[in-house]
Amino acid sequence: MSEGVTPIHSPFLQHHFTEMEQQTDTSKLGMWLFLVTEVLLFGGLFVGYGIMASRHAEAFRAAHEHLDRVLGTLNTAVLLASSFTMVMAVLYARQNRRKGLILFLILTLMLGGVFLGVKYVEYSHKFHEGLLPGKYYSHQGDTVPGEFMFFSFYFMMTGLHGLHILGGMAVISWVLRRAWLGHFSGGYYAPVDLVGLYWHLVDIIWIYLFPLLYLVG
Amino acid sequence: MKAHSQASEARTYGVVLVLLLTLTAITVAAAGIRFETPAVNVAVALAIATVKASLVALFFMHLRHDRPMNALVFVAGLVFLGLLLMLTLMDVDHRLPVGPSSSAIAGQTLRNPA
Numbered sequence: 001m002s003e004g005v006t007p008i009h010s011p012f013l014q015h016h017f018t019e020m021e022q023q024t025d026t027s028k029l030g031m032w033l034f035l036v037t038e039v040l041l042f043g044g045l046f047v048g049y050g051i052m053a054s055r056h057a058e059a060f061r062a063a064h065e066h067l068d069r070v071l072g073t074l075n076t077a078v079l080l081a082s083s084f085t086m087v088m089a090v091l092y093a094r095q096n097r098r099k100g101l102i103l104f105l106i107l108t109l110m111l112g113g114v115f116l117g118v119k120y121v122e123y124s125h126k127f128h129e130g131l132l133p134g135k136y137y138s139h140q141g142d143t144v145p146g147e148f149m150f151f152s153f154y155f156m157m158t159g160l161h162g163l164h165i166l167g168g169m170a171v172i173s174w175v176l177r178r179a180w181l182g183h184f185s186g187g188y189y190a191p192v193d194l195v196g197l198y199w200h201l202v203d204i205i206w207i208y209l210f211p212l213l214y215l216v217g
Numbered sequence: 218m219k220a221h222s223q224a225s226e227a228r229t230y231g232v233v234l235v236l237l238l239t240l241t242a243i244t245v246a247a248a249g250i251r252f253e254t255p256a257v258n259v260a261v262a263l264a265i266a267t268v269k270a271s272l273v274a275l276f277f278m279h280l281r282h283d284r285p286m287n288a289l290v291f292v293a294g295l296v297f298l299g300l301l302l303m304l305t306l307m308d309v310d311h312r313l314p315v316g317p318s319s320s321a322i323a324g325q326t327l328r329n330p331a
Binding site for chain 1: 223226227230231233234237238241244245248255258259262263265266269270273274276277278283284286287290291293294295297298301302305306309
C-alpha cells in the first residue's frame with residue numbers, strides 16, 4: 001500500500017472520532033450489523049419457502065419448471081461479475097487510483113442494470129402467462145394443484161432482492177459522484193468499502209435464491 | 218491489513234470470480250442429475266451455494282484479512298438464522314392438524330404424513 005499515512009486533519013473525520021482508523025472500524029462494524037438484519041429479513045422468507053416447499057414438494061417442483069433456467073444462470077453470472085467489479089473498485093479506491101475506481105463503479109452499475117433488465121424480461125413473461133402471486137394467479141393447464149404458492153414466494157423473494165439491487169445501484173451512484181468529486185484517497189475510502197459489502201451481501205442472497213428457485217424447486 | 222502487491226490482489230479476485238462461475242456451471246449441471254430422491258439435489262445445490270457464499274464473504278468482503286469482530290457479527294447472525302429455522306421446523310413438524318377432525322384424533326400420537 002502506498003504510504004497509508006492519514007492526514008491529521010482529514011476533512012472527512014467526524015468530530016466524535018479521534019482518528020480515521022477508529023472511524024473506519026466503527027462504520028464497518030455498523031455495516032456488518034446492518035447486513036445481519038438483512039440476512040434475517042431474507043432469512044424469514046427462506047425459512048417460509050423451505051417449509052412450504054417441503055410440504056408441497058410436487059407443486060413447487062412443477063411450478064419451478066415455469067422459470068427460465070438460461071436467464072437465471074445468465075443473471076447469476078452477471079451478478080457474480082458485478083461483485084468482482086465492485087471489489088476492484090474498492091481496491092482502486094484504496095490505491096488512490098481515481099480513474100480505475102470510477103471505471104469499475106460504472107461497470108458495476110451497468111451490470112446491476114443488466115440484471116434488472118433480465119428480471120424485467122422474466123417478470124413480463126410471467127405476467128403474460130398469469131403466473132402471478134396469490135389470488136392473482138390465473139395460469140391455465142396446471143397439472144399439479146397449488147402451484148400459485150411457489151409464485152407467491154418467487155415474487156416476494158426476487159422482488160425484495162430486486163429492490164435491494166435498485167437500492168444498491170442508488171448508493172453506488174452516490175459513491176460514484178463522490179469519487180468524481182475526488183473525495184476518496186488511500187486514507188479515506190470507507191463509503192466505497194461499505195457499499196461494496198452491501199453489494200456482495202445482495203450477491204450472496206442471490207447465490208442461494210438461484211438454485212432454490214430455478215434449479216431444484 | 219496485509220500489504221499485498223497490487224497486481225497479486227487483483228489476480229486473486231479474478232481467480233475467485235472464475236471459481237464462482239465454475240461452481241455456478243457445476244450447480245446447473247448437478248441439477249440435471251436424477252438422484253434417488255430430490256432431497257439429494259437440494260442438498261447438493263445448497264452445499265455448492267454455501268461454498269460460493271463463503272468465497273464471496275472471505276475474499277470479496279475481505280473477512281479473511283479483516284478484524285475478527287466483523288466475522289463474529291456475521292456468523293452470529295447466521296447462528297440466529299439457524300435457530301429461526303430449527304425452532305420453526307420443530308413447531309410445524311409437531312403441530313396437531315387444525316380442522317374439524319382434530320378433536321377426533323386429539324390425544325393420539327400424531328405424525329405429519331407429509
